[in-house]
Amino acid sequence: xxxxxxxxxxxxxxxxxxxxxFVGTLIGVLPGIGxxxxxxxxxxxxxxxxxxxxxxxxxxxxxxxxxxxxxxxxLVNIPGEAASVVTCLDGYQMARQGRAxxxxxxxxxxxxxxxxxxxxxxNLLSPVLVVAALQFGPPxxxxxxxxxxxxxxxxxxxxAVKALTMIALGLFVSCIGLDFVYGTQRxxxxxxxxxxxxxxxxxxxxxxxxxxxxxxxxEMGRREIFTTRVKGLWPNRKDLRDSTLPILRGSLMxxxxxxxxxxxxxTASFISYGMERRLSPxxxxxxxxxxxxxxxxxxxxxxxxxGAMIPLLSLGLPCNPVTALLMGALIxxxxxxxxxxxxxxxxxxxxxxxxFYVGNVxxxxxxMPLIGIWVxxxxxxxRVLFPLILLLCVVGTYSTNLNVFDVWVMxxxxxxxxxxxxxxxxxxxxxxxLVLGPLFEQSxxxxxxxxxxxxxxxxxxxxxxxLLALSLGLLIYFVWARWxxxxxxx
Amino acid sequence: MRSYxxxxxxxxxxxxxxxxxxxxxxxxxxxxxxPVAGFIPxxxxxxxxISGVLMFISGWSDKTGKDxxxxxxxxxxxxxxxxxxxxGLCAMAYFMPILGFxxxxxxMTAFMLRVIEPQKWIAVILTSLxxxxxxxxxxxxxxxxxxxxxxxxx
Numbered sequence: 001x002x003x004x005x006x007x008x009x010x011x012x013x014x015x016x017x018x019x020x021x022f023v024g025t026l027i028g029v030l031p032g033i034g035x036x037x038x039x040x041x042x043x044x045x046x047x048x049x050x051x052x053x054x055x056x057x058x059x060x061x062x063x064x065x066x067x068x069x070x071x072x073x074x075l076v077n078i079p080g081e082a083a084s085v086v087t088c089l090d091g092y093q094m095a096r097q098g099r100a101x102x103x104x105x106x107x108x109x110x111x112x113x114x115x116x117x118x119x120x121x122x123n124l125l126s127p128v129l130v131v132a133a134l135q136f137g138p139p140x141x142x143x144x145x146x147x148x149x150x151x152x153x154x155x156x157x158x159x160a161v162k163a164l165t166m167i168a169l170g171l172f173v174s175c176i177g178l179d180f181v182y183g184t185q186r187x188x189x190x191x192x193x194x195x196x197x198x199x200x201x202x203x204x205x206x207x208x209x210x211x212x213x214x215x216x217x218x219e220m221g222r223r224e225i226f227t228t229r230v231k232g233l234w235p236n237r238k239d240l241r242d243s244t245l246p247i248l249r250g251s252l253m254x255x256x257x258x259x260x261x262x263x264x265x266x267t268a269s270f271i272s273y274g275m276e277r278r279l280s281p282x283x284x285x286x287x288x289x290x291x292x293x294x295x296x297x298x299x300x301x302x303x304x305x306x307g308a309m310i311p312l313l314s315l316g317l318p319c320n321p322v323t324a325l326l327m328g329a330l331i332x333x334x335x336x337x338x339x340x341x342x343x344x345x346x347x348x349x350x351x352x353x354x355x356f357y358v359g360n361v362x363x364x365x366x367x368m369p370l371i372g373i374w375v376x377x378x379x380x381x382x383r384v385l386f387p388l389i390l391l392l393c394v395v396g397t398y399s400t401n402l403n404v405f406d407v408w409v410m411x412x413x414x415x416x417x418x419x420x421x422x423x424x425x426x427x428x429x430x431x432x433x434l435v436l437g438p439l440f441e442q443s444x445x446x447x448x449x450x451x452x453x454x455x456x457x458x459x460x461x462x463x464x465x466x467l468l469a470l471s472l473g474l475l476i477y478f479v480w481a482r483w484x485x486x487x488x489x490x
Numbered sequence: 491m492r493s494y495x496x497x498x499x500x501x502x503x504x505x506x507x508x509x510x511x512x513x514x515x516x517x518x519x520x521x522x523x524x525p526v527a528g529f530i531p532x533x534x535x536x537x538x539x540i541s542g543v544l545m546f547i548s549g550w551s552d553k554t555g556k557d558x559x560x561x562x563x564x565x566x567x568x569x570x571x572x573x574x575x576x577x578g579l580c581a582m583a584y585f586m587p588i589l590g591f592x593x594x595x596x597x598m599t600a601f602m603l604r605v606i607e608p609q610k611w612i613a614v615i616l617t618s619l620x621x622x623x624x625x626x627x628x629x630x631x632x633x634x635x636x637x638x639x640x641x642x643x644x
């Protein structure tokens with residue numbers, strides 16, 4: 001860990017950490033642009049940096065957006081990003097009662113506490129998992145990804161059938177291009193530009209950036225910006241007493257959920273809110289401006305960020321679309337995340353973990369004393385903001401491969417994403433499957449080649465069969481639970 | 491057709507058929523090496539098809555018919571804005587290799603600022619020029635990304 005701090009505290013890395021936290025808070029505050037689209041846009045910016053600085057900056061954007069997302073939820077009742085949706089329920093009500101400062105303050109304190117607790121968890125658990133990960137072969141990787149898909153299907157919220165469609169669609173799109181074993185062209189329709197597959201950055205930018213703007217075009221003019229004067233950020237003793245346990249519970253639960261493939265920070269914030277309401281002596285007051293309804297979810301969504309870094313750093317497996325992009329950034333720099341990362345690139349491994357501690361302190365400073373500046377940013381009209389976001393989407397997509405074809409891919413997926421979102425299709429399972437698809441296919445084919453086409457190989461591998469049994473158990477449980485719920489509602 | 495959900499499900503079913511047919515053409519299973527190029531796409535196609543059929547059936551049995559009465563496209567002005575954004579993006583992608591990044595981006599930004607929610611010309615010119623020059627400087631000079639140059643060489 002000493003090595004980590006010596007890396008994270010160099011002036012250069014401190015600067016990139018601050019830049020990441022700043023941009024993250026900015027995009028968290030501004031509705032209409034999420035961490036995923038921003039990471040895609042800024043991926044080309046990292047090409048000139050060394051891999052440690054790149055990942056420190058990109059991670060800073062990720063957890064910074066979790067901090068910033070609460071500001072718009074509390075002040076404008078519009079979530080800055082998806083994980084802050086639930087903060088609107090009580091945060092906005094607190095603002096309407098003149099307690100906006102307290103809500104923002106507890107969100108920042110909860111985020112800081114959760115960020116630090118989960119950084120400790122990341123620090124302690126990640127090296128342990130690295131040792132376990134050395135036992136992993138293709139069957140185990142296949143099984144863990146299957147578990148991830150099953151968990152995603154039921155944890156994203158909304159229709160599980162739609163989530164299944166999105167996973168299958170993501171798997172299909174990941175197959176476009178050359179087959180990695182035989183070099184057969186798959187679904188390229190004669191386009192030379194599709195030989196290497198649909199570019200991830202172009203697809204993400206289209207699905208999340210362009211489609212978000214198209215959706216916002218429906219609402220333009222109707223959005224009211226309510227920016228009151230924010231004062232009294234420091235919560236009083238009663239607020240702190242009421243928030244301590246929700247912050248601790250949210251931190252632990254968010255961290256554990258972050259570890260699971262497919263769960264992520266959005267699920268963590270919703271589950272935390274539900275848990276706090278169940279445990280509260282006054283559940284009926286939730287939704288009317290209860291501080292626990294802000295403290296718990298805001299802590300949970302921050303803790304999930306560090307949790308999600310563990311499978312990425314130790315197994316080389318992204319659990320959500322954002323960590324998938326972080327993995328892409330590492331690979332672009334010639335660094336393969338996974339069990340060997342700690343021995344081959346200890347400076348990256350420990351440097352990134354240490355940057356989580358540093359970044360959390362920076363974010364507390366950025367979010368508490370500077371809250372007034374972020375509030376002022378909400379005054380920028382969306383009609384001025386969206387052309388700039390579109391411009392960054394175009395230039396970010398183009399810069400990845402210096403190919404205009406990718407811009408067309410972005411536009412196509414933007415329209416497709418818009419049409420999907422209009423019917424409540426979740427896009428996160430699609431991106432997750434798109435990213436994991438090649439590894440999923442590779443693991444399955446390698447497994448069957450290893451076993452001479454004998455699927456019984458899974459029964460000889462205790463970790464793999466355990467994970468597959470867990471997937472099956474989850475599938476049965478969720479189907480049964482939903483069926484039971486439907487029968488009750490009928 | 492009872493609902494938009496069923497229109498979507500029909501799209502998934504047709505897409506699934508297309509994917510499966512092409513996957514079979516690519517070959518799904520090889521007797522000597524097991525799964526081949528078409529295996530995962532075929533699996534994906536089957537899953538899309540199953541979801542499509544499930545959604546179609548659930549749309550048919552939806553007795554409320556609520557979904558069928560919902561408006562899909564937003565009211566006139568909003569639809570226009572969406573079309574303008576898409577048209578602006580397509581025009582930018584088409585003209586970027588011809589006019590170059592800088593000129594195309596200034597024109598696209600000005601178009602969006604002026605047409606979507608009309609603003610004063612001075613604001614349009616100042617905002618589009620400053621934003622595009624900043625982005626151009628950041629990517630072309632600072633990050634040394636080779637942005638498309640048009641016939642003017644910029």
